[in-house]
Amino acid sequence: MPTSSPQPPPPADGLLSAARRNLREVAHGLTHASHPPTPLFADAPRPWQRLLPYGVVLALAATLIPVTINFLISEYGVPGGVAGALGVAQAAPLLMLAHRPLQAWWIVFPADIIGALVLLGYPVATYTVWPWTPPAIVGYLFLLLALGLRETRRTSIAVWLATGAAGVVLHVISPGRSNGSALLLPVLGAVVLVIAAAVRERGDAQRRLAEQETISEAERAQRTLLEERTRIARELHDVVAHHMSVITVQADSAPYRISGLSEEAVEEFGSIAASARESLAEMRRLLVVLRSDGTEGERAPQPGLDRLQQLVEATVRAGLPAELSLAADLGDVPQTVDLSAYRIVQEALANVVRHAPGARTRVSIASDGEHLTVVVANDRAERLGSPLEPTGTGHGLVGMRERVRLTGGTLDTGPLPDGGFRVAARLPLSPASPSSLEDL
Known part of the structure; x- marks a missing residue:
């Protein structure tokens, strides 16, 4: 029995090439924003929701710039000019969080590192926090929140790792000064990124659900x-x-x-x-x-205008006050128009029963020799409550439009000034042109 030859080992550069590819993707994610420079909540329906991110970042920058400057002067003894430059560099870019958080990170992150290096030239106090000052930690957490909401997960993790690596390097440079902020910022940053990811996933799920509901509604209408x-x-x-x-x-x-x-x-x-x-x-x-599965074919002949009186009488017995006005001489009505007119009246009466129970309804059928006019108008519903059982066989206005289109006629529907509703169909008595039947 032949033995299978052992599989050759994977190429030595397989892991290296994968690592290089991942590094290239990380570098591309850190240097190229994954979204256009549109503000956060740009698609919100209300104006105040669209303006909310700008108000938050404006208040954040207006608060952190003076606080950072005052903190550097009073707690670390930094001269006013240097403190002002560091405060502006570390807090002013937060104004970009609403639309360009990644670009803001490329300014704030080096500014925080430079600020930590500048503080090395000043005396150590037991109560000072190094390498990251408290205002810098607060601003950086807001920056991580904005990145987690807008950028990809790979980019957010890369930013978090870069922050932790910078803290480790600064701790190694001056271990005597580091008193916990080097570890505090990555821990709090991880918590913020997890919260941002959860909020983003929830928003994406709601957006996908809304899109699916829109697609389902369109498919339901088509069906x-x-x-x-x-x-x-x-x-x-x-x-x-x-x-x-x-x-x-x-x-x-x-x-x-x-x-x-x-x-x-x-x-x-x-x-x-x-x-x-x-x-x-x-x-x-x-x-x-x-024919649908499990349905039987109708054995009775298709109804027409000669059965409208019976239809209206049955509707009256069901509790809907209705009256019929049928012209004495309608002329020669084609069978297709005859059937369509009956179904239009049937669906219109069913809609009145369904949506306006108790409303007085008038049905009018007339002909001018070229067109058959069908009008069903109802007043405002006289009583509220659960509607009667529907008696139609189709899908309301959808069925009416299809029947009118079949005969090459026109359909006019809409509310009346007194609160009622009107359905008016105009059906040609001559045969419909072939072009009007091609789409059926």
């Missing part, structure tokens, strides 16, 4: 639209199937109803009947695809 279109397509199957059945019957019976037809004409009628039957079979297969 509702597709479901409504599928339901309309299933209903239109009955309308189209009726016409195809008429064509089949007429083509099959033509040789018996019309005498003297040639053989070519009889064959042509037979071909028309066969094509119509094949189209019906294909439509039935299409209906199986469109």
